[in-house]
Amino acid sequence: MRYAELAGLYTELEKTTLKTLKTRLVSDFLKRTPDELLNVVPYLVLGKVFPDWDERELGVGEKLLMKAVSTATGISEREIENSVKDTGDLGESVALALKRKKQRSFFSQPLTIKRVYETFVKVAEVSGSGSQEKKLKYLANIFMDAEPTEGKYLARTVLGTMRTGVAEGLMRDAIASAFGVRAELVERAYMLTSDFGYVARTAKERGDEGLEMVEIQVGKPIRPMLAQVAASVKEALGEMGGKAAFEIKYDGARVQVHKDSDRVTIYSRRLENVTRSIPDTVEAVKEAIKADSTIVEGELVAVGEDGRPRPFQYVLRRFRRKYNIDEMIKKIPLELNLFDVLYAEGKGTIDLQFAERRKILESTVHENGSVKLAKQLVTDEPNEAEKFYHEALELGHEGLMAKRLDAVYEPGNRGKKWLKIKPTMEDLDLVIIGAEWGEGRRAHVLGSFLIAAYDPEQGRFLPVGKVGSGFTDEDLLEFTKTLKPLIVHEEGKYVEIEPKIVIEVTYQEIQRSPKYQSGFALRFPRYVAMREDKSPEEADTLERIAQLYDFQEKFKAKR
Incomplete structure (x- = not known):
């Protein structure tokens, strides 16, 4: 198959903003893709x-x-x-x-x-x-x-600067259309394997039945299950049916650990392979987990000299380090707190209830100085849970996670089976889609940024505000260097940016807004940190912002 045909597809995709037309174009291309190329073409189409x-x-x-x-x-x-x-x-x-x-x-x-x-x-x-x-x-x-x-x-x-507007949701629908299979089965297979090439080939060769039989594979990361927010311990207990497992919510980087005999592979929340940058954690996992074949999930926390957790950006510094790793191990020691098991001794465990998965995890992990089980309290007593919540905060952690005891693990889903309890309104992870050149001494750097939430249904990023505070001069220089290659269009001081970079933003409140297409605007947004551990598609969604807005309004009404 000629590369010119793929270039022709890219050209056609760039001409339209219609998701339905893009889906049809990709679907038609997949139909005529030779079997031996189906492993690679979906990723090339994604850029x-x-x-x-x-x-x-x-x-x-x-x-x-x-x-x-x-x-x-x-x-x-x-x-x-x-x-x-x-x-x-x-x-x-x-x-x-x-x-x-x-x-x-x-x-x-x-x-x-x-x-x-x-x-x-x-x-x-x-x-x-x-x-x-x-x-x-x-x-x-x-x-x-x-x-x-x-x-x-x-x-x-x-x-990595393709600008054709093809995101994961569109690829899912294109595979389903190309091979006449159900989109929800394509989604399920992708959530379990994170491999569109494998999913496309399976859909073509074995149809719905083959997709239904797709199982977890050690060495291919599973899309992580996500959580929503609860206003209080009491509200979380109510959502959980009166009894829940409460766990410390660590301020670290979420990781998925795959162990196959002596081979340990560790993936970040963004599903990037970070194994080489954290050899100390790899060795600690080998010592703590004796099972031949398993997938466990946890939070990797940087620990200070006083034993207290350091901000998660320290863990990201470890992930980025490619040289002088021994020196970084001494500077930023890590502790892995495991909270779930997704695969154990040849079988997936995600369809088991959380209480049962926790038992399997406890029998799988032998704690050592660097690998521990997430501290947990199972209770139906609000006062007991409240005490645990304050203990977590005093230890320097973010708060608690509340988990339904009967919940199965739902890859990629953000539901109310897991709830986060934190003392402040939750920061948002948003995508930069535009920027403006600064003025005066900042005229050579981008000084404010248009930030957007993700709309997975449309595969679009919708603006929710502009952020221009919280940045140091060094931050702005680094952002300018990073964003320059992603500039799509420039008009006067304003530049349109390809949605690639995710940042964490804090704010005073969420407001309804006719100004932005999203319908929402952040009041006094402020930059907190880069979220290199998240892809644009993992940014907070418009639905999420709507949920937080409702949560905020309920909280106001109670005061």
């Missing part, structure tokens, strides 16, 4: 090369990409760089460079999807001395044979 949980990454920045295009075309890197200033998009500038190509290969041949994917694999897997030169060579070879439109989308795929 990726590998699933998020695959530890391989291309590791190619703009400079190396421009050098590869320069090598392939004979156009200087400076010319390409100047072109980007005019087009605002390196992909468009690559297309222009290919149109002006000064050199042709006698052995040029049309690009295929297979060749492009295999080249990307080589780029991702090369390592050691001379790896940058090899990456350059691999990329230059495919750009030599690329037509301008192909080069545009090759560049965007390499940089």
Whole structure:
């Protein structure tokens, strides 16, 4: 299958904002995709090369990409760089460079999807001395044979800046339409495996029956179950039917631990493989969990010298570290607090009640200094739970989680079977979709940001406010550097940003607003932190904001 066909799909997707038309375009493309490419095409359509949980990454920045295009075309890197200033998009500038190509290969041949994917694999897997030169060579070879439109989308795929508006929900619907299967079964299979390639192949080869038989696989992360908010311990007990399991809500990074014999793999909440950055936790897990095959879930907490928890950003610093890891282990020791088991000794456990899963977890984990069971209290007494709540806060934790004892684990679902109890209104994780250049001494940096909630039904991000406070000068410089490659359109001081970056925002209250399409606006929003552990699709949803608004109004009425 020619890569030009995929480039044609990208082009058509960019022309429309209609979700129904995008779904049909992707569905039709999947129908004609050869079986041997179904593993990879869904991710290429999404603008990726590998699933998020695959530890391989291309590791190619703009400079190396421009050098590869320069090598392939004979156009200087400076010319390409100047072109980007005019087009605002390196992909468009690559297309222009290919149109002006000064050199042709006698052995040029049309690009295929297979060749492009295999080249990307080589780029991702090369390592050691001379790896940058090899990456350059691999990329230059495919750009030599690329037509301008192909080069545009090759560049965007390499940089992760595809702008076709295809999100996970749309891919789910496209797979269901392409192979005549039920969308809810596609959703279930994806929630269990986080692998659209596997799901698409299963849907085509085995239909609904095959999707119904999809099971949890050690080594492929499961989409995490999510929680809603309760105003108080008393309200949580009421929602839980009068009795609940209360657990400490740790201020850490949620992780999923897969153990298969001696192999331990750890995934972040965003389902990225963070195993290499936390070898101390890996060894602690091997010591604490003797089971041959299991998947457990917990909260990874950074611990200070006084034994108290440090903010979760410290854990993210550990995740990002690729070099001098031993030094970071000493600076930021970690503690893993496990709260659930999703797979044990050859069988998924998500359909078991939470009380039963907790027993399995307790029999699976032998606590040590770095791996512990989340502290838990099962009670029907509000006063007892309230006391536990205040103990958690005094220890420096965020609050409590309340969990229904009879609840099954529902991957990807945010329901009332788990409730968070915190002393303040919950911060929101929102996506940057626009920004404005600053003024005066900040004229060279982006100074305020349009933030949006996710609408999963439409696959869109709807604005809920602008945030311009809470940032240091260093933050703004870093944000400008990160967001510049994601600028889609620029008009005067305002720039439209591709929705890629998630930030945590605090605020005074949520208000109804006719100004924004979402219908809501945050009053006095303030930046708290980057949420590198979350993908845009994991940002807080419009439904979530509506729930918090209702919760806020009920709370006001009680005062």
